[in-house]
Amino acid sequence: MKYLFLTITFSFLQLTYSQENKSITGSITHKTATIEKASIEILGTNYIKQTDNNGIYAFSDVPQGNYKIEVSAAGFKTQRKNISIQVAKQIQLNFELQTEDNELNEVVVSGTLKAIKRLESAVPVEVYTPVFFKKNPTASIYEALQNVNGVRPQLNCGVCNTGDIHINGLEGPYTSVMIDGMPIVSSLSTVYGLSGIPNSLVERIEIVKGPASSLYGSEAVGGLINIITKNPTNAPLFSADVFTTSWLETNADLGVKFNISKKATSLLGLNYYNYNQKIDNDNDGFTDVTAQNRISVFNKWNFNRAQNRLFTLAVRGMYEDRWGGDVRWEKKYRGGDEIYGESIYTKRGELLGTYQLPTTEKLMLSFSGNVHFQDSRYGTTSYIANQKIAFLQLTWDKKIGKNDLLTGIASRYTYYDDNTQSTALLNENNPEKTWLPGIFVQDEIAFSEKHKILLGLRYDYNSIHGNIVTPRFAYKLKINANNILRFNAGTGFRVVNLFTEDHAALTGSRQVEIAHNLNPEKSVNANLNYIKKVYFDNGTFLGIETTAFYTQFSNKIVSDYATDPNKIIYDNIDGYALSQGISCNTDINFTNGLKFILGATYMDVSNVEKGIKTRPYLTENFTGTWTVSYKINPINLAIDYTGNVYSPMKLPLLSETDPRNPNSPWYSLQNIQFTYAGWKNFELYAGIKNLLNFTPKQNNPFLISRTEDPFDKNVQYDSNGKVLVTPQNPYGLTFDTTYVYGPNQGIRGFFGLRYNLY
The missing domain is CATH 2.60.40.10 (Immunoglobulins)
Known part of the structure; x- marks a missing residue:
């Protein structure tokens, strides 16, 4: 016992x-x-x-x-x-961990304003890392997005080469571009603010296609691009990426990490871009590519605090001097009517940060501010603008049982002033000052491992337009670990300032006319997303993501170029506008080092007025993208073949006698790159851009009309203001720069060097 x-x-x-x-x-x-x-x-x-x-x-x-x-x-x-x-x-x-550029299981924040694994999020978020963008190195975020499926950088000016980002056929102002979740790139800076963000400081770019106004407010009508910068703690001690092209474009990205103390780490980044050539391959007397001299400095701090509470602070300053126009132009002609040129000076400063309050509850205070000064001359037209934006947001993140709650209050103040009639009242200067306070709540409810829903509601009060409510709903069905189905629906809103968003309104080649008081644009959006992952026995991985989307706009603001060739007439649409379609992304990884990233989007974008359906300018029906990569490990060589293809787009002609094509052709921009990584911490890369040597001038007599008379001194009009056909003006045209749909830069080589010291 x-x-x-x-x-x-x-x-x-x-x-x-x-x-x-x-x-x-x-x-x-x-x-x-x-x-x-x-x-x-x-x-x-x-x-x-x-x-x-x-x-x-x-x-x-x-x-x-x-x-x-x-x-x-x-x-x-x-x-x-x-x-x-x-x-x-x-x-x-x-x-x-080892780097990867097309894994479907990243951690994302843009869909729900909190960090969550992408496959667990009820909101579909696409993630692109520097590994992806290095396959086709570019000098700006704007250019880097050209190989993202459903996203197209759109040039808006054939002279100064400014542009915006189209998502699923929607123009740039419908997309909110943020840095670290802060509304930094908006309004005036949609034209010039996407340049100068050092690529070496970008950790990843998250893209939400669909409504995000319930969390992010105005501008997030059709989508969201969130540029996440590196945490200084995780950054290399020193990084450098310098390349040049056969056109003598030079871009340098530098990053340095400083361990100030045990509690503070700082990351300093510098971007410098220079292009100062007067190349005129299409022989129209105007520069094919805008000359630019740009410098941007970025500094981000990370502070270690008790209980790992978050505190980050970042600043960025950017200066750019760009010009395009007659190859004979010099700065002494700026603003005059002797030699035509478009000259833009831009100065910009930004501050953003996040501070977790020292409380038992998870309270996060986010703030940002930016100032943007622009001094421009479009021929004889002067555009001088000053914009200031301040943003403050407090969020509370709380889990209660199956409910994952996020609530917050936010406020944005916008000051905008320029020398146009948009900020004049009774011939006196009247800057626009807008307050946009808001409150939002989001509840992500996990009923089980398979079923999750997200409910969101935001209320904003615009000091000019009044009350705005934007609801949101999302449902996720996790069939199993390799099959995910999501449904999202919501609304969005956008308050418009034409002079800050539409470069055509500033060129001086057309007079701007606003038919009525413009009301805020509103949208209703729904999308269905399906992700399929397949792991084969031989180690091959296949990932497929398909999304069907539908967006309907009310009060959409449209630009009328056809009624009067000397005017751009803006008005709210008398009806509605649609953007609908389907997109598919496919990732294929073979064990032998061969990888494919393939994307295709078919979309139907239209305006419907009085039962008549018309297609807007500069919207394609189909876009395709691809990246084919192969690593030859024994010799440390990687080969990347990237490209895109676009279907025809409707283009703005000036008259029935305009000899230019009314639609763009099918066109493709393709690139190849070879990267050698056989030296420790070094990468040597070289390649060719635009392998097919495509330029928009092909099959067109000219792109910019009447470059020989840019001030319309020899244009004659009839009593109704219609341009007359004369021996000096055989097509009855005026000077116009709006006929542009793709980059006017042909084939060119590039060579670069990267270095990272950890």
Whole structure:
């Protein structure tokens, strides 16, 4: 009996000890850099964590058993490890991740304003990392987006080469462009603000296609582009990326990390771009590409605080001097009527930050501010503008049972002044001052592992237009780990200032006329998204993401170029506008180093007035993108073949006698790059851009009309203001720069060098 009692007692103590909950800790790194906000999940359980600012994670109270742990982070390949928890009280488990550019399991923040694994988010978010953009190196974020499916950089001026970003056929003002979730790039800066963001400081770019106004407010009508910058803690000690082209375009991105103290780390970035050639390959007497001299400085700070609370602060300053026009133009002709030129000076400053309040609740204070000064001459037309934007937002993140709540209050103040009639009242200057306070709530409810819904509602009060309400609904069905179905619906709104968004209104080649008081644009949007992942036995990975989308606009503002060739007439549409279609992204990774990233979007974009359906200018029906990559590991060589293809677009002609094509042709921009990485910390790359040597001038007699008479000194009109056909003006045209749909830059080579010191 004594031995039996001892045996039972020993067995009970052993069982009690073995069932005692254990802890798992570790770090997530890439090379020597730690990875912040990486997601760590014990599969098949509710244990999910994120790494802190130092790349550390910890699980406590984990029962004994055999588990599989999965780690994922934006820009890195997902990694899984098996672990057996038996007797040890604490287990150290570290992960070193490898970079990846097309994994479907990144951590994203743009869809719900909080970090979440992309496959777990009820809102579909596309993620693109520097690895993707390095396959076709560019000098700006604007150019870099040309290989993203459903996204098209659109040139709006054939002389100064300014542009915007189209998503699913919708013009740039319908897309909100943010830096670290702050509304930095908006209004006046949609024309020039996308330049000068150092690519070397970009951690990833998140794109939401569809309504985001319930979280982000005005401008997020058709989509959202969120540029996430690197955390200074995770950045290399020094990075450099310098390249030049055969057209003598030179771009330099530099980054330096400073460990100021144990509690503060700073990342300083510099972007410099210079192009000063007068190339006129289409022989129209005007520059094919705008000359630019741009410098941008970016400085971001990360502060380590108690309990890993967040505090980041960043500033950016940018100056740009660009001009295009007659190849004989010099600065002494600026603003005059002797030699035509478009000259733009831009000065811009930005401040943004996030501070987690020292409370038991998760309260996050975000703030941003920017000032933008522009001094422009479009021929003899002067456009001098000054814009200031201040933004403040407080959010509360709280989990209550199955409810993951996010509520917040926000306020934005916009000051805008220029020398046009848009800010004049009774011939006196009257700057526009707009307050836009708002409050929003979002509830993500996880009914089970398979079913999740998201409910959102935002209320804003515009000091000019009054009350605006934007609801949102999302549903996610996780059929299994490799099949995800999502449905999203919501509304959006946008308050318009034409002079800050439509470059055609500023060129001086046409007079602007506003038919009536313009009302805010509103939209209703729905999309259905399906993700399929397939892992083959031989190690090949296939990822397919398909989205069907539908957006209907009311009060859409349209520009009428046809009624009067000397005017652009703006008015709210008397009806509605549609953007609908389907897109598909496919990722294929073979074990031999061959990778495909393929995208295609078919869309129907139209304006419907009085039952008549018309197609807007500069909207394609089909766009396709591809990236084909192959790594030859024995010789450390990577080959990247990238490209896009666009279907015809309707183009703005000046009259029935205009000899230019009314529609663009099918066209494709294709590039190839070779990258050698055989030297430690170095990458040497070279290639060819625009392999097919496509330019819009092909099959057209000219692009810019009447470059020989840019001030219309020899144009004659009849009594109704119609341009007369004369021997000096055989087509009855005026000077016009709005006939443009693609970059007017042909084939060119490029060569560059990257260096990263960790």
